[in-house]
Amino acid sequence: MAYRPKNTQERILHRLRIAKGHLEKVIEMVEEDKYCIDVIHQSQAVQRALEEADSVILENHLKTCVVDHIKKGNVDASTEELMKVFKKKHVGEVVK
Numbered sequence: 001m002a003y004r005p006k007n008t009q010e011r012i013l014h015r016l017r018i019a020k021g022h023l024e025k026v027i028e029m030v031e032e033d034k035y036c037i038d039v040i041h042q043s044q045a046v047q048r049a050l051e052e053a054d055s056v057i058l059e060n061h062l063k064t065c066v067v068d069h070i071k072k073g074n075v076d077a078s079t080e081e082l083m084k085v086f087k088k089k090h091v092g093e094v095v096k
Contacts, residue, residue, distance in 0.1 A: 008060045012053055019049035
């Protein structure tokens with residue numbers, strides 16, 4: 001039976017631990033001079049695990065912080081904050 005995290009924090013930590021395990025494997029593979037394509041595949045697994053962790057974090061943020069901000073009338077601030085996250089992801093640079 002697969003592990004089923006109970007709450008958001010456990011879900012996030014579970015994903016991050018998966019990423020950590022994959023990253024440790026990538027490091028080991030590089031140290032052992034493994035086949036480049038195999039290293040890339042393992043590295044991609046790290047990236048997928050981090051993306052999944054980000055997704056859970058974002059979902060939680062939307063359901064909690066953003067809802068609270070909107071209820072308090074801070075729609076523009078919440079929207080701007082989220083847009084910075086997406087711009088940073090797509091452009092690959094820090095948006096201030």
